[in-house]
Amino acid sequence: MKTTKSFIIIWTFIGFLLNLLALFTPFELPLFDIADKTNTTYLRMGISFQVASNLFISCVSGATPAKYAQILYLIIGIFGEPLYMTGNSYDMTQDPSWGYVIGSFGASERAGEKAFEKKLSLLNILISSYSGLFVIHAYGAIGLLLHSKSWEHWKSYLIMYSLIPLPSQLVMIFLTSILAFLFRKILD
Incomplete structure (x- = not known):
C-alpha cells in the first residue's frame, strides 16, 4: 500500500473521526433468546471502542496516520472536550490513567508497523492488534506505578484500569482485527 501525503491526511481524519465516534459507542454483545426469536438483549461490556x-x-x-489521529484527538481533549474517561485539559496528566493515554501513541506505532511488516494475513493483524493492546497496558501500568503512593494503591489501580476491562478488550480487539483484515484486503 502506497503512503502518499494525501493518503496520510485522509486516514488521519478518518482515524480522528473514528476515535470521536468510538468514544460514544459502548461495546455490547448481542444475546439471542433461542425460545423467543424476536427478542434480543445486549450484554454491556463496560468499555467503549x-x-x-x-x-x-x-x-x-499504518503507524503515521494513526499517530496523527491520536495527536489530533489529544489536542481536542486538552483544549476543551471531555474525550477521555477522566475528562479533559492539561490537568488530566495528574490522573492515574494518564499512562494509558500516552500508551495509545506507542500502540499506534507498534501495531501500525507490525501490521505492515509481513504479508497481509489475519494472524499478522491479530498479533499487531494484541501487541498494541499490550503496549497500552504496559504504559498504563507504568503510569499507575508513578502515580501510586504504595504497592497496594498500585495493585488496586491496576485491577481497576487494566484487569477489569481486559477481557472485554480482548474480545473487542479480536472482532476489530477481523474487520481491519477485511478492509486491508479491499484496499490492497
Missing part, C-alpha cells in the same frame, strides 16, 4: 478504533486505524493505514 476507543482502543479498538486506534488499533483498527493502525492496522489499516
Whole structure:
C-alpha cells in the first residue's frame, strides 16, 4: 500500500473521526433468546471502542496516520472536550490513567508497523492488534506505578484500569482485527 501525503491526511481524519465516534459507542454483545426469536438483549461490556478504533486505524493505514489521529484527538481533549474517561485539559496528566493515554501513541506505532511488516494475513493483524493492546497496558501500568503512593494503591489501580476491562478488550480487539483484515484486503 502506497503512503502518499494525501493518503496520510485522509486516514488521519478518518482515524480522528473514528476515535470521536468510538468514544460514544459502548461495546455490547448481542444475546439471542433461542425460545423467543424476536427478542434480543445486549450484554454491556463496560468499555467503549476507543482502543479498538486506534488499533483498527493502525492496522489499516499504518503507524503515521494513526499517530496523527491520536495527536489530533489529544489536542481536542486538552483544549476543551471531555474525550477521555477522566475528562479533559492539561490537568488530566495528574490522573492515574494518564499512562494509558500516552500508551495509545506507542500502540499506534507498534501495531501500525507490525501490521505492515509481513504479508497481509489475519494472524499478522491479530498479533499487531494484541501487541498494541499490550503496549497500552504496559504504559498504563507504568503510569499507575508513578502515580501510586504504595504497592497496594498500585495493585488496586491496576485491577481497576487494566484487569477489569481486559477481557472485554480482548474480545473487542479480536472482532476489530477481523474487520481491519477485511478492509486491508479491499484496499490492497
